[in-house]
Amino acid sequence: MRSASDGQLWVARQGEIIGGLSLTPIAQGHWLTGLFVAPQWRGQGIAAQLLQQALGDCDGPVWLFCHPDLLGFYERLGFHGAPALPQPLAERLARYSRSKPMIALGMEPL
Secondary structure, three states: OOOOOEEEEEEEEEEEEEEEEEEEOOOOEEEEEEEEEOOHHHOHHHHHHHHHHOOOOOOEEEEEEOHHHHHHHHHHHOOEEEEOOOOOHHHHHHHHHHOOOOOEEEEEOO
């Protein structure tokens, strides 16, 4: 997972790092550029806890791009399809979609 220089990194620990996420400020909101939980820790609510902590103080919407197979996972976390993307993200999505299937999801602040 990579983060922009102005991005925020959040981690979950259980002795060692077991999950993390990266948020990058963009267009009066944030772009979730990475969310990862170690395979042996998945299904235990760690991703939801990370999001709750990270987004608790965020102003504005949060957007992400994901593979269509992950749609249900992100919907359970509160994201929804067909958000109005700011121009920089719309351009990135168009570029990324040329080489792999991607969908955009969004969420209003918690």
